[in-house]
Amino acid sequence: xxxxVQIDRxxxxxxxKPYRLAKDTGLSHSLLWKLRHGKxxxxxxxxxxxxxxxxxxxxxxxxxxxKPIKRGRSTRKGR
Numbered sequence: 001x002x003x004x005v006q007i008d009r010x011x012x013x014x015x016x017k018p019y020r021l022a023k024d025t026g027l028s029h030s031l032l033w034k035l036r037h038g039k040x041x042x043x044x045x046x047x048x049x050x051x052x053x054x055x056x057x058x059x060x061x062x063x064x065x066x067k068p069i070k071r072g073r074s075t076r077k078g079r
Contacts, residue, residue: 001065001066001067001068002065002066002068003063003064003065003066004038004063004064004065004066005035005036005038005043005062005063005064006061006062006063006064007021007032007035007036007051007062008036010051010055010057010061010062014055016054016055018032018033018036021051021054024054025050025051025053025054026050027047027050027051031047035047043063048062048063
């Protein structure tokens with residue numbers, strides 16, 4: 001399983017630009033970019049709390065658990 005940070009979805013739903021989120025939370029643009037694009041290995045509780053406060057939501061609204069796509073063997077003959 002993999003966790004995906006739903007910042008873009010929350011920004012769209014609340015009509016907030018990521019730039020404004022950075023300003024409102026005091027989080028850096030680069031950190032938010034990394035979270036939005038899945039370029040981090042984890043998230044600090046402090047960061048998660050700031051995002052939750054900005055959107056008035058719970059951590060489960062920010063994080064989405066994604067199942068990896070299984071790529072099985074082909075069942076076609078001749079392979």
